[in-house]
Amino acid sequence: MSGAGSSWFDSASGPREAYNTAMLLAAVERLERRGIETTYTGHSDAIRGGLVSQLWTGDYFAERRGSPVLACDANVVPLYFGLVDQERADRIADSIQVLETECGTRLRAKPFAPTAVRPVFLAHRDYHACIWPWNSFAYAIGLAQYGYHDRAWREVNRIERQLERYGTFLEVLTLEGEPYLKRGYASAEEFTAAAALWMEFHRRSGTLTPTSSRESQRSGRRC
Secondary structure (H helix, E strand, C coil): CCCCCCCCCCCECCCCHHHHHHHHHHHHHHHHHCCCCCCCCCCHHHHHHHHHHHHECCCCECCECCECCCEHHHHHHHHHCCCCCHHHHHHHHHHHHHHEECCEEECECCCCCHHHECHHHHHHCCHHHCECHHHHHHHHHHHHHCCCHHHHHHHHHHHHHHHHHHCCCCCCECCCCCECEECCEECCCCCHHHHHHHHHHHHHHCCCCCCHHHHHHCCCCCC
16 A cells, blocks of 8 residues: 555655555555445455565565565564465564563664655664664564464563653663654653553453563663
């Protein structure tokens, strides 16, 4: 799914094709199961086929055609919504490991090129190559759904350790685990998407409050 203005990344000038297509597929499948008709009713197989044929690299979904850069928005969404079979999930999980850091998982493997961002974001080309707590929680939910429970908890622990220091759900962190702050932009606090996904992870795990065993895993140290 492409087209002008189809990027959820406010900094990116190009479409987020894998993210857009995966989100569309997730919505269409759920509406079809509920018997709710839309323009896309009956087309879920075709949408899935396009996602795989156009964007699957053999190890993960490329963020868009012509850009095989590894990015979480292209791959966490399929894990979170259960859109792929176990074999593809395993390959995605293996691939995303290279984005994991001691402070959390990077959203994108590298900053955008100057020509790939809107002019106002030239100073923030690294913005979407940082750590986004909401993405980490969605990633953890996806990992757990495909049997990677230990890795899911490690990711949640990493992010919780950082957020604990600030007492709020932050929008975005640097690779050092600090709130993103750069030339006129500061990470938002009380970021509800991160809070909601954190609650979802713990609700699915049956632990809305950290257990003593998990507390003992936290070192309290900085990254």
